[in-house]
Amino acid sequence: MRYTVHDFEIAARAELDPVYADFIAGGARDEITVRANEAAFGRLQLLPRVLRGSAERELGISLFGHRASLPILISPTAFHKLVDPEGELATARAAAAAGVIMIVSMASTVAVGQVADAVRAAGDDVPRWFQLYIQPDLEITEALVRRATDAGCSALVVTVDSPVLGAGERNRRNGFHDLPPGLRCENLVDLRDGERGHVRQIAMSPELNWEHVDWLRGITSLPILLKGVLHPEDARLAVRHGVDGLLLSNHGGRQLDTVPATLELLPEILAAVEGRVPVVLDGGVRRGTDVVKALALGASAVGIGRPVMWALAEGGEKGVRRLLELLRDELDDTLALCGASGLADLTPDLVRVPTWGPVPGPAPTPGADRRFGGVVA
Numbered sequence: 265m266r267y268t269v270h271d272f273e274i275a276a277r278a279e280l281d282p283v284y285a286d287f288i289a290g291g292a293r294d295e296i297t298v299r300a301n302e303a304a305f306g307r308l309q310l311l312p313r314v315l316r317g318s319a320e321r322e323l324g325i326s327l328f329g330h331r332a333s334l335p336i337l338i339s340p341t342a343f344h345k346l347v348d349p350e351g352e353l354a355t356a357r358a359a360a361a362a363g364v365i366m367i368v369s370m371a372s373t374v375a376v377g378q379v380a381d382a383v384r385a386a387g388d389d390v391p392r393w394f395q396l397y398i399q400p401d402l403e404i405t406e407a408l409v410r411r412a413t414d415a416g417c418s419a420l421v422v423t424v425d426s427p428v429l430g431a432g433e434r435n436r437r438n439g440f441h442d443l444p445p446g447l448r449c450e451n452l453v454d455l456r457d458g459e460r461g462h463v464r465q466i467a468m469s470p471e472l473n474w475e476h477v478d479w480l481r482g483i484t485s486l487p488i489l490l491k492g493v494l495h496p497e498d499a500r501l502a503v504r505h506g507v508d509g510l511l512l513s514n515h516g517g518r519q520l521d522t523v524p525a526t527l528e529l530l531p532e533i534l535a536a537v538e539g540r541v542p543v544v545l546d547g548g549v550r551r552g553t554d555v556v557k558a559l560a561l562g563a564s565a566v567g568i569g570r571p572v573m574w575a576l577a578e579g580g581e582k583g584v585r586r587l588l589e590l591l592r593d594e595l596d597d598t599l600a601l602c603g604a605s606g607l608a609d610l611t612p613d614l615v616r617v618p619t620w621g622p623v624p625g626p627a628p629t630p631g632a633d634r635r636f637g638g639v640v641a
């Protein structure tokens with residue numbers, strides 16, 4: 265039985281090729297930001313209200329006019345077929361069954377159109393979003409946007425934190441640079457004549473700028489979210505350039521190492537956008553309490569990356585379903601314990617930065633009985 269998100273990782277690691285496990289777990293350079301994301305949630309405290317709950321709690325959200333049953337999105341992760349033969353089809357079916365929004369990675373190993381067909385065939389109609397790396401060749405970018413639009417994606421998540429590919433040193437040591445034979449980046453196949461869907465077709469370009477965002481704004485009417493804006497000044501610029509939302513993300517610590525945890529940046533980013541666009545946060549979300557903390561501070565929703573890959577590796581579609589159920593239960597339980605009858609009751613006063621510290625006092629006498637001596641940390 266998997267009781268926690270962490271259990272999925274342990275179970276997946278027992279089965280996975282360690283090279284792929286490293287690809288999932290790893291981050292850039294010293295992985296300081298990878299650790300910071302999770303640690304930031306642990307440092308914040310919850311301060312619950314009592315005697316004001318309700319028998320049932322409302323967990324649904326609405327983003328850009330679309331309903332989802334949970335404030336938890338599946339952040340875009342590449343290469344699902346590395347860990348499960350059905351790949352993104354399995355993830356998408358699980359997401360749809362749970363009523364959760366999945367952001368399909370541009371580097372998916374099942375084409376976004378096929379993902380959409382599979383979900384429709386299952387009779388579920390939950391919005392899907394598409395993650396895009398703007399390509400310096402704008403015709404290619406336009407073709408990708410068309411593929412996503414034709415597949416019924418209802419928003420574009422444009423990743424802007426990757427002017428160059430993050431330095432995943434685990435991958436370098438392991439010599440993991442390409443997909444194994446038989447797997448392709450299916451969204452990239454035949455964008456130009458004869459293109460085979462090679463990972464290296466994805467251009468990470470340091471020459472992208474705000475004019476590219478304006479150009480994209482002009483070719484699509486889909487809502488555009490920028491993923492990877494960390495500086496409040498860039499958040500202001502994003503709003504000025506007509507962006508519809510932000511996915512506050514440090515790419516799970518996989519791009520620039522030593523940037524702050526996303527949770528720590530949330531208040532500054534929210535202040536910068538002044539409520540004009542929704543802010544979704546990802547990075548280190550592993551518990552219902554994490555979801556509650558991010559929402560109480562003002563995030564509209566959160567995203568999860570690695571947990572989905574672990575769950576997919578551990579149990580395919582069923583694994584991802586169980587993961588989403590588990591997070592749903594934890595979220596519901598946390599709301600109840602906070603005296604909240606729905607997400608709307610999550611207000612910043614429920615979250616505190618600890619003010620307590622070790623009480624200064626005389627050093628404990630060596631050998632003294634610590635049980636009764638009032639000994640402090």
Ligand SMILES: Cc1cc2nc3c(=O)[nH]c(=O)nc-3n(C[C@H](O)[C@H](O)[C@H](O)COP(=O)(O)O)c2cc1C
Pocket residue numbers: 287288289301339340341342369370371395423491513514515516517518546547548549567568569570571573
């Ligand atoms: C294995 C893996 C693949 C990823 N692939 C992509 C991707 O293709 N595009 C993207 O924008 N972000 C990608 N990300 C970043 C995630 O979207 C997300 O920001 C991050 O995983 C969130 O942190 P978490 O893993 O702590 O939940 C990837 C992350 C992982 C772990």
Ligand SMILES: CCCCC(=O)C(=O)O
Pocket residue numbers: 342371463466515518
């Ligand atoms: C070219 C694929 C990029 C995947 C990615 O964004 C990541 O592994 O973090």
